[in-house]
Amino acid sequence: MTTIVLIGAGNVASHLAPALQKNGYKIIQIYSRTKKSAQLLGEKLKIDYTEKIQAIKQQAQIYLFAVSDKAIEPVLQKMPQNKQALYLHTGGSMPMNIFKQYVTHFGVLYPLQTFSKNRKVNLTQVPFFVEANKPENLVVIKKIAEKLSNICIELSSDDRKYLHLAAVFACNFVNHLYHISQQVLSEKKIDFSVLHPLIQETAQKALENNPADVQTGPAVRYDTNIIEKQLDLLKNTPQYAQIYEQISKSIHFIQKKKE
Amino acid sequence: MTTIVLIGAGNVASHLAPALQKNGYKIIQIYSRTKKSAQLLGEKLKIDYTEKIQAIKQQAQIYLFAVSDKAIEPVLQKMPQNKQALYLHTGGSMPMNIFKQYVTHFGVLYPLQTFSKNRKVNLTQVPFFVEANKPENLVVIKKIAEKLSNICIELSSDDRKYLHLAAVFACNFVNHLYHISQQVLSEKKIDFSVLHPLIQETAQKALENNPADVQTGPAVRYDTNIIEKQLDLLKNTPQYAQIYEQISKSIHFIQKKKE
Numbered sequence: 001m002t003t004i005v006l007i008g009a010g011n012v013a014s015h016l017a018p019a020l021q022k023n024g025y026k027i028i029q030i031y032s033r034t035k036k037s038a039q040l041l042g043e044k045l046k047i048d049y050t051e052k053i054q055a056i057k058q059q060a061q062i063y064l065f066a067v068s069d070k071a072i073e074p075v076l077q078k079m080p081q082n083k084q085a086l087y088l089h090t091g092g093s094m095p096m097n098i099f100k101q102y103v104t105h106f107g108v109l110y111p112l113q114t115f116s117k118n119r120k121v122n123l124t125q126v127p128f129f130v131e132a133n134k135p136e137n138l139v140v141i142k143k144i145a146e147k148l149s150n151i152c153i154e155l156s157s158d159d160r161k162y163l164h165l166a167a168v169f170a171c172n173f174v175n176h177l178y179h180i181s182q183q184v185l186s187e188k189k190i191d192f193s194v195l196h197p198l199i200q201e202t203a204q205k206a207l208e209n210n211p212a213d214v215q216t217g218p219a220v221r222y223d224t225n226i227i228e229k230q231l232d233l234l235k236n237t238p239q240y241a242q243i244y245e246q247i248s249k250s251i252h253f254i255q256k257k258k259e
Numbered sequence: 260m261t262t263i264v265l266i267g268a269g270n271v272a273s274h275l276a277p278a279l280q281k282n283g284y285k286i287i288q289i290y291s292r293t294k295k296s297a298q299l300l301g302e303k304l305k306i307d308y309t310e311k312i313q314a315i316k317q318q319a320q321i322y323l324f325a326v327s328d329k330a331i332e333p334v335l336q337k338m339p340q341n342k343q344a345l346y347l348h349t350g351g352s353m354p355m356n357i358f359k360q361y362v363t364h365f366g367v368l369y370p371l372q373t374f375s376k377n378r379k380v381n382l383t384q385v386p387f388f389v390e391a392n393k394p395e396n397l398v399v400i401k402k403i404a405e406k407l408s409n410i411c412i413e414l415s416s417d418d419r420k421y422l423h424l425a426a427v428f429a430c431n432f433v434n435h436l437y438h439i440s441q442q443v444l445s446e447k448k449i450d451f452s453v454l455h456p457l458i459q460e461t462a463q464k465a466l467e468n469n470p471a472d473v474q475t476g477p478a479v480r481y482d483t484n485i486i487e488k489q490l491d492l493l494k495n496t497p498q499y500a501q502i503y504e505q506i507s508k509s510i511h512f513i514q515k516k517k518e
Contacts, residue, residue: 067372114475127456159447163453166441169440173502174436181425181428188422193486202430214434216435217431217432218352226352230427250435
């Protein structure tokens with residue numbers, strides 16, 4: 001049974017850990033600098049846990065980092081190092097070579113999804129992007145990805161940066177636009193739920209079409225009459241007005257290029 | 260049987276028309292300034308059609324405008340007017356009183372959804388927002404909305420403006436972000452479909468939570484390291500870089516207020 005030390009107990013770690021257990025991997029320890037997070041996940045999954053870097057076990061076959069980009073190197077510098085083990089991280093933007101000066105076997109296992117602790121995600125439908133410093137390591141990483149998911153794709157660190165950027169637009173930024181629309185409605189005490197069918201249909205449409213081909217709204221024809229009135233409704237929230245203006249211009253710019 | 264003249268043969272008109280027919284309304288004519296659109300929809304639904312404003316029939320009980328905001332008044336000025344008939348429009352931003360100086364009975368029937376000609380939409384799940392200049396007209400409009408949909412809500416012109424603005428963010432602008440993410444991926448020849456599970460989960464999460472509570476990504480903690488690197492990836496598309504910067508700042512601004 002392959003043994004894993006899991007570095008991190010946040011959103012990504014708490015989704016990957018039970019899936020790894022179910023698929024025959026033995027997580028022998030969870031490390032988190034936040035004792036409470038380590039304890040919560042450790043107790044839930046009946047796994048040893050620690051918040052002390054020096055207490056990280058040395059005999060694991062895989063060290064899986066599911067922490068923020070910034071946290072990888074500080075932990076790597078202080079933890080006990082193991083020349084035989086495979087070191088993996090799960091980040092979108094971090095190059096694989098972050099590991100290079102510290103360890104011998106390393107790679108990346110990046111699940112492209114938004115994870116929250118209290119939401120179930122069907123990992124089998126989540127695309128996993130993998131990369132390794134040696135062919136034999138790629139075999140091991142692919143095996144993990146293919147056990148967890150139906151979609152496993154090899155991708156370089158450079159391409160992964162673009163993938164992560166695209167995900168920031170399609171997920172993090174989209175969510176912020178949902179937030180703005182909720183704020184606009186709440187001013188008039190209209191419940192956000194009236195937008196639910198629109199949000200679902202907008203997402204669904206993008207899955208079945210080229211988004212540029214199904215673009216609608218006042219910005220497409222740059223209807224200055226509506227655009228100016230809507231900007232006026234946003235005059236008390238200049239940060240939202242700026243977003244409105246920038247996106248409208250960008251939509252119109254694309255539209256003009258198409259014509 | 261209530262008789263309707265439909266003004267417009269675009270996305271909204273082509274979704275409403277068959278639903279009205281199925282629910283016992285008799286569309287006696289379709290007008291569109293584009294002959295081809297009028298003909299296409301008219302022939303499909305076996306309804307008389309015209310592209311001549313003066314040929315619009317005078318004896319209908321309802322004149323339903325499903326055209327762009329700008330097009331309402333020019334048609335209204337030139338068409339034969341009917342003091343007994345009810346005049347409705349389907350727009351989000353246009354006040355009801357656009358009709359005031361021309362006709363006696365009027366109101367609004369606004370379906371909050373994104374309509375494309377080639378996509379089926381389940382109208383029964385689409386919220387319809389209604390408004391009328393007289394209580395007896397409201398009864399008629401509500402009856403139409405309740406036949407077409409399970410969700411019928413009375414809303415003033417002023418509140419409807421905000422609703423439409425919210426919809427622009429949650430639909431039109433969200434779609435543009437999907438477009439940007441697709442463009443970013445296409446530079447690296449990565450298929451847009453890898454983002455599908457993320458797009459679906461992001462939408463689903465917003466339906467089940469307060470979007471501000473589930474905001475994730477580098478902008479939340481304003482991770483300047485990732486933000487600067489990602490801005491650099493966008494250096495050849497300054498309009499996307501500006502959108503990236505504005506939205507990141509706005510996400511962080513909200514986050515700081517929460518803390």
